[in-house]
Amino acid sequence: MLEVIDHEWARGLVRTWNDAGWMAAPTRLGDRLAPLIGAQPGEVVFGDTLTFMLAKLIGGALVQRPQRHVVLTDAANFHSDIYIVEAMARRAGRPITVKAIDRATLDEQLDDDVALVMLTHVDYRTGEMLDMKGITADVHAVGALMLWDFAHSAGAVPLDVTDADVDFAAGCGYKYLNGGPGSPAFLYVRSSWQGILENPFPGWMGHARPFDFELAYEPAKGMQAFVTSSPSIIALAAMEGALSVWDRASMKQVRAKSLAMTDLFIALVEERLPGVFELVTPREHAKRGSQVALRHADGYAVIQSLIERGVIGDFRAPDICRFGFAPLYLRYVDVFDAVEHIAQVMTSKSFLDPRFAVRNAVT
Numbered sequence: 231m232l233e234v235i236d237h238e239w240a241r242g243l244v245r246t247w248n249d250a251g252w253m254a255a256p257t258r259l260g261d262r263l264a265p266l267i268g269a270q271p272g273e274v275v276f277g278d279t280l281t282f283m284l285a286k287l288i289g290g291a292l293v294q295r296p297q298r299h300v301v302l303t304d305a306a307n308f309h310s311d312i313y314i315v316e317a318m319a320r321r322a323g324r325p326i327t328v329k330a331i332d333r334a335t336l337d338e339q340l341d342d343d344v345a346l347v348m349l350t351h352v353d354y355r356t357g358e359m360l361d362m363k364g365i366t367a368d369v370h371a372v373g374a375l376m377l378w379d380f381a382h383s384a385g386a387v388p389l390d391v392t393d394a395d396v397d398f399a400a401g402c403g404y405k406y407l408n409g410g411p412g413s414p415a416f417l418y419v420r421s422s423w424q425g426i427l428e429n430p431f432p433g434w435m436g437h438a439r440p441f442d443f444e445l446a447y448e449p450a451k452g453m454q455a456f457v458t459s460s461p462s463i464i465a466l467a468a469m470e471g472a473l474s475v476w477d478r479a480s481m482k483q484v485r486a487k488s489l490a491m492t493d494l495f496i497a498l499v500e501e502r503l504p505g506v507f508e509l510v511t512p513r514e515h516a517k518r519g520s521q522v523a524l525r526h527a528d529g530y531a532v533i534q535s536l537i538e539r540g541v542i543g544d545f546r547a548p549d550i551c552r553f554g555f556a557p558l559y560l561r562y563v564d565v566f567d568a569v570e571h572i573a574q575v576m577t578s579k580s581f582l583d584p585r586f587a588v589r590n591a592v593t
């Protein structure tokens with residue numbers, strides 16, 4: 231980032247768009263991320279934030295199933311995903327019903343009127359990981375398209391979109407990918423969809439020849455067509471630094487450490503504080519992301535009192551204490567120390583102090 235700010239921009243100014251390959255940054259970073267999700271080069275691009283990436287894929291997908299009128303998503307999905315899928319459905323140019331269902335009933339809801347299924351692969355509240363390959367196959371069996379949200383998966387768990395035959399996916403850069411607050415998200419479009427799937431938000435940076443200033447839109451080839459506006463170069467520089475960490479770490483190692491850490495955390499909490507919390511995250515490794523969710527009626531105050539001690543979890547309404555495990559920089563001793571603090575807070579009931587009940591804007 232300092233190189234971009236002090237040198238490329240401060241000295242090079244606009245010519246650096248050419249000299250440092252800034253125009254290619256969204257696709258270059260996409261190729262760098264691709265192995266983490268099992269994608270091929272030329273199938274991933276970085277750019278907008280996640281909600282907007284989802285909008286592009288939803289809008290593009292709905293055009294591809296013009297005879298169908300239903301979109302299925304999970305009632306437990308992240309609210310932003312539901313807002314955007316409803317908004318895109320309203321603007322589809324034909325009546326479309328978005329059904330936010332109990333995901334356990336997905337099979338019963340799948341029929342030949344379903345155009346698209348949009349699910350988040352690791353549940354942001356519970357940390358439950360879904361069976362990407364099995365669900366994608368069920369969705370394809372009725373001729374519908376599958377869009378996965380990898381917000382809590384990318385950089386956290388091994389993913390193979392090619393093996394699972396996923397149509398579309400998107401994920402954010404600022405969770406387990408460590409790109410920094412509000413960093414650009416990525417989207418994936420299977421190569422067989424490229425040239426067919428349209429970007430519903432065309433802009434000059436996705437044009438085949440942006441500097442010809444033509445008034446007729448002609449999409450660029452490949453993933454560049456999903457870029458709308460000028461790439462945010464400083465944010466992408468941070469993202470590129472974050473992605474470079476994966477040159478030295480394998481997802482397999484990271485996953486092994488993540489499971490060992492979440493196992494350890496669960497075991498220590500249950501040993502030190504039997505019956506105090508309800509474990510919401512699945513014990514089964516195949517169903518667990520890289521977080522542990524503990525339910526407690528005073529969850530907000532518990533998290534606030536832990537934050538004061540330097541154990542930074544977060545709270546998800548109405549009663550979930552959420553602890554994320556980032557194995558790239560978290561140590562086992564940190565897990566022991568965190569549980570020690572949790573035990574002190576719960577045993578002394580210090581979380582009941584009124585100052586921990588004051589709600590912050592970000593929980």
Ligand SMILES: *Cc1c(COP(=O)(O)O)cnc(C)c1O
Pocket residue numbers: 279280281282308310311350354379381382402415
């Ligand atoms: C974090 C998260 C988002 C955030 O979206 P932005 O538009 O990047 O702020 C969206 N969906 C899910 C499932 C998330 O967990």
